[in-house]
Amino acid sequence: MISSRYNPAEVENKWYEYWTNQKYFHSEPDEREAFSIVIPPPNVTGILHMGHMLNNTIQDILIRKARMEGKNACWVPGTDHASIATEAKVVQMLREKGIKKGDLTREQFLEYAWEWKEKYGGIILEQLKKLGASCDWDRTAFTMDKERSSAVIKVFVDLYKKNKLYRGKRMINWDPEAKTVLSNEEVLYSMEQSKLYHVKYQIADTDEFLTIATTRPETIPGDSAVAVHPEDPRYTHLAGKKVIVPIIGREIPIIMDEYVDMEFGTGALKVTPAHDVNDYEIGLRHNLDIIDVFNEDGSMSTEATIYLNEDRFIVRKKFAKDLDAAGHILKIEDYQNNVGRSERTNCVIEPRLSLQWYVDMKSLAGPALDAVLKDEVEFFPKNQKNTYRYWMENIKDWCISRQLWWGHRIPAYYYNDEIFVAETFEEAFEQAKLKFPDIALENLRQDEDVLDTWFSSWLWPISVFDGFNDRKELDYYYPTSVLVTGWDIIFLWVARMIMAGYEWEEKRPFNQVYFTGMVRDKLRRKMSKSLGNSPDALKLIDTYGADGVRFGLMSCSPAGGDLLFDEKLVEQGRNFSNKIWNALRLVDSWDVDHTGTANAGNQLAYNWISNKINALAGDIQKNFEEFRISEAVMSIYSFVWNDFCSWYLEMVKPPFGEKIDIQTKENSIDIFSRITSLLHPIMPFITEEVWHLLKHRSEGEDCMLSQYPQPAPFDSVLLDRVEQAKDIITNIRDIRNKNSIKNAEALDVVLLKSERANALISFEGWTELCTKLANLNTITITTDENIAGAAFISGTEKCIVLMQKEIDTEKVIEEKTRELEYQIGFVKSVEAKLNNERFVSGAPATVVDKEKAKLADGLERVKILEEELKRLGNL
């Protein structure tokens, strides 16, 4: 007995457990074609959010479909150690326990971190299971596990040997909260409201003042010069003079540099080489002192000489007050400027001079750029190619060292000023001994820093198959088939993976990249914790079922475009599940007449839906090829709801209390099964359940292993004929509605005699369908053009519904008149076109023929309408 209501939670748990027990998600290399996807590894600290759900639903759809198409589908799951984010979490956790990171040794800290990872690191993967993700869980990888770590170390050593890695002292982005350097890609800029302070500097040995404008008065103690433009007439007389740094009292030179914009502020710029990229450049040109006024946590350093150890933003206010009190502030303006913040800690970035490791990216970019431009790696949507191209052509070196503990420790070892790079300490020591035979073991020191998280991520498509150690799996699964990810990490991750792929495999890492958009709320705001507009993913699954959520997300997610999430979408998904469930209940409830055969109507219905599903499979295939997944989803939705439920099932449904012939029942189960297969990748759970409830299946004969329906030839004439039947039925229903005729009241319908009408009515099964769905006594042909009743045109056939009672002719006349006007207009426009010599000679013959046919049809309709109006006495 099938329950009257679908219970997603129960069904979903049951099937997920079954699938995993059967090892259906597991893949091993074999003779079949491989279809592989590597998951964008979520942060080990992460919990499932809408972005993950969208992203992973798409991957699961692609993987399940490929699996059903007979490919050896392998979806590799895993997590990312997320260096900064995780370390921040662990530090916070320790703080709550009253432990300071600074009081721990590296080893002690890492012990806590691993403990934390073991405890919380698997949560997000468990959540993915709730969504139905058919990952090969036996392959679950972690960017810091043995194989992945080994890949990272090997690659570092390899790059160093190839001279594509170097250590350099440069201005970098410093995150004072995490106390580490960040790459440019990890800094997010946004316009923020701030103040522009106009500060007066006294010119040494005079009573004159020079006014500069700055947003950062707290860096004044770090000033090394004041710069003006060499051609600025206001200041040329100051060449060679000095100014006194307010309050601090140091004398610094006035320098001339073309970098200065005369139009901005006062045209005078304070130069703080330690704390601004441009100032640093100026400093180099003029040989200025570098005075670093901040500690690594963003508090004032001893070099600042003031407000020692107080935070930079507090000092900004205090120092501004001091300046004002001393008469140095001319004015303070409101000002919008672009502030860079750490992607992970959201802390304002401090430019800082520092010694770090870099990858020479120009040496890697070439093949990776070509690959995308030539569509060797295909981007969907295409326009992301431009973004990629621009970045690759202007690529900057990648700063990969991080002043953290959680991550891959850099395999660089130092002795005196010498660097030794090797996979192990022992190897490094051997190298060192060659150069310094007397070196003591304890004097060789490993670099304290770890590598950027992305330094392991960029190897992911190779390293998940342990490709740096064993080629067996890699040769089979690599290149992976498609990467599904957000465009926001195109530089951080996608571009670098492509570079790594060509550098170490000389092959693309994936054939295609599908970029998903951001999930936003319906007001287009980003989903965020602070706005509270991000729905709880698991709660959504609880409420609407994983299938409902998957459907909702997919029904409205244009490629590359943002998804404006509205709970209505998943509600529609749940309703769809319900619809399918009820269709199952209907089919299941049919008692079978074993002796009967399908009547002409049922036979036609089956032929029709069967042809229709062939056509549908073609559309779906095409849509998938272009990653138009939401279109594929909606076309199935519409097919199931409209064609299958509203039309097909109504066509064949036996009258209450009657049995159905065995043939039609089996046909219906056959169609329903094909539907569940088509729908399975999108809604895996309910389809599996329905598949098994439709009929008895042998052991292991499951929907997720069934064959995905492939495009097949279809009879378009048949489809047209049934469309016409549907049109007639709809028209009759409309007449019922407009004239308040109960459905129970059977009607008689006549078609005006014509060749086509004759053909129609003799079309096998056609009259049965009309009779059943419109509840007719009869549908016949007449030659009597003046027969009374409610008339309508279907195609070019005039149909008349014979009425028992008088109809409201006024409304009908109005309607018909409007339609006539439209048809006359239409005919005129077609005639005009056909009378246009240039059209007839210029347009292709097929187009002209089409127009002629249109004209003929149009004239026919005009004729019918005119006659009808004449009959109604209004012409």
Added chain:
RNA sequence: GGGAGAUUAGCUCAGUUGGUUCAGAGCACCUGCCUUACAAGCAGGGGGUCACUGGUUCGAGUCCAGUAUUUCCCACCA
């Protein structure tokens, strides 16, 4: 400052190579229905000068130019 998109129904979006029966879908809306699969439903229906202006063409939602509005990316002037 440089670049890439977008603008079609109340909302979110399709609309492939220009062909008019090509103005579409879902949701929302309106009307009538608790008709034994389904009110999480059924049947029917009404909504659009395709941002604006010009151009190319026999023909433009579709191609070109300009304008307006807007989103995003990159760079960045303190």
